[in-house]
Structure formats: C-alpha cells, structure tokens
Amino acid sequence: EVQLVESGGGLVKPGGSLRLSCAASGFTFSSYSMNWVRQAPGKGLEWVSSISSSSSYIYYADSVKGRFTISRDNAKNSLYLQMNSLRAEDTAVYYCARGFVRSGYEQFDYWGQGTLVTVSS
Amino acid sequence: DIQMTQSPSSLSASVGDRVTITCRASQSISSYLNWYQQKPGKAPKLLIYAASSLQSGVPSRFSGSGSGTDFTLTISSLQPEDFATYYCQQSYSTTFTFGPGTKVDIK
Numbered sequence: 001e002v003q004l005v006e007s008g009g010g011l012v013k014p015g016g017s018l019r020l021s022c023a024a025s026g027f028t029f030s031s032y033s034m035n036w037v038r039q040a041p042g043k044g045l046e047w048v049s050s051i052s053s054s055s056s057y058i059y060y061a062d063s064v065k066g067r068f069t070i071s072r073d074n075a076k077n078s079l080y081l082q083m084n085s086l087r088a089e090d091t092a093v094y095y096c097a098r099g100f101v102r103s104g105y106e107q108f109d110y111w112g113q114g115t116l117v118t119v120s121s
Numbered sequence: 122d123i124q125m126t127q128s129p130s131s132l133s134a135s136v137g138d139r140v141t142i143t144c145r146a147s148q149s150i151s152s153y154l155n156w157y158q159q160k161p162g163k164a165p166k167l168l169i170y171a172a173s174s175l176q177s178g179v180p181s182r183f184s185g186s187g188s189g190t191d192f193t194l195t196i197s198s199l200q201p202e203d204f205a206t207y208y209c210q211q212s213y214s215t216t217f218t219f220g221p222g223t224k225v226d227i228k
Contacts, residue, residue, distance in 0.1 A: 035217070037165075045157075045165060045208050047217040059215045062122070095164055105171035106212045107155045111164035 002026040002110045004096050009115030016086050016119070022079040022096030022112055030054075030074035033099035035108060036081050038092035038117075046092075049081065050099065064090075086119045093117075123147055123211050125220035133228040140196040142223045144209035149189045153213035156185055156194045159222075160205045168207075169194065199225070 008020040022034070036048040049070040050059045058070055069082040079096050093116050097108035124147035134140050144154065152172035157165040167176045169185035172192055182197040196203055204227055209220040 037219075044206075044222040045159075045210075045219040047210075047219060050215065050217065057215075061216060097165075102170065102174075105153060105174075106217075107167055107170040107176075108157075108165075108210075108217075109167050109170075109176070111166075113164055 002098070004098065004110055004112035006094065006096055006112045006115040009094065009117045011118045011120065012086055013121050014087060014119055017082070017084045018086065018117060020081040020083065020094055020096075020115060020117070022081075024077045024079065024096075024098075027098070027110075029072075029077040033057075033101075033106070034070075034072060034079045035097045035099055036070060036079075037095045037097055037108070037111075038090075039095070039114075040089070040092040043092075048094070051079070083117070086117075088119050091117060091119045122216055123150060123214050123218050125209055125211055125218050127207075127209060127220040127223050129223060130221065131224040131226065133226055134199050135228045136199055136201055138199045138228075140199050140203075140225060142194045142207055142225075144187075144192040144194070144220050146190045146192075146211055146213075150211045150213035152188050153211055154185070154187065154192045155210045155212060156183075157208045157210065158203075158205045159208065165208065196225075 035050045067085045093114040095114045098110040100109040154172045156169040159165040173185045
C-alpha cells in the first residue's frame, strides 16, 4: 500500500525557517517524481515545487522561488522541503504528492495527509 | 505561466442530478488536464487524468472531456458522497497550476 506521511509542520515566526519531511513507503520511491502542494486555510490548492526521481529537475512556484528548497533522499525514501524567510502568506497545510506519468501525461496519484505550517508572531 | 479558471465557483445540486463543471486554460494544454476531488479535512483524490481517463477505482459516473483550452468534468448522477470541492490541474507545463475549485453542495 502506498503511503506518504508528512511531518515537521508547526508554528514559526515571520522570517523563520522550517523543514518539512515526507516519508514514503509501499512503492519504489526512487522511480517517481515528487511534489509539494499547499492549501491556505479556506483556500484552494497551490502547487509549490516538484523534483524528478533523480533530483535532476527541480521546479518552484514563483511565490516560493529563492526561499524554499526541495530535496529528496532516495536511500531513505524521503522528500523534504526547506522553507526559509517564511511569511504569513505561507501559512497552509502542506501536502506531498507522488507524480505518476502515464502515456506522457503526469498526475498526482497519491497524497499524504498534510502537515500544517502556521507563520505568525 | 498557464492560468486555470473554473466555473461555477460553487453549485447546489440534489442527489441524482447531472452535474457539469467547466475548466478553462489560458493557453492550449492539449489533453494535459487532471481533475481532483477534495472533501473537508482530507487530501485531494485523483479522479480523471489526461482530460478523459478515469483513475482506477473511481466510479464510472465521473467522466471528463475536452482538449485545448476547454474541459468539463461531469457527474452523471450525483451521489451523497460526491458533495465536495473539485479542482482541475494542468500538467502541460512544469508549474502544475490548479484551478480555483468548484464546491458542490446539497440543495
């Protein structure tokens, strides 16, 4: 059974840092791209960042570029999101999601339960 | 960046109704369009990928159509468990933009 479990969320002051983790199990982690998606309270989904299976390709939303860093450790079946210079508008539930490609079309087929990040003084 | 819009933003419907949600991309995305369902407090769930392919395990009352810039998600006969928010997502570019969502609630 595919499982994605996020951790590392919490309360942080503006300007602070936080590192999120996503532990994967039930599939060959090193064969899939991975993604972070966030959802501010009462708002819609916002794609944050993606990383390819071997970390060769990394992409960020403009809203987090230069402040967030995505990484992965295939030996530990883990995905990370280092978040620096946090702002109030980064407050959200952060989900990790597996990227799956079929016939050239990519979709996010498995999602974790999410971890809440609150940026407030 | 590719922008996604959805209409309506919300709708009220009854069990058994046929429901159609529209998603529009700011440029042609071929069939690189996914649909997700999200219930309150839960993670999103993939329903449709590549505009019209049904994800395994998803009931056949869900269907997707469209290509280019205009897409639709149809629920042929709304069931109680279908009351949720639905999001489209483009996967044409490497910035996987989501639409703003359509909330389906009980009339």
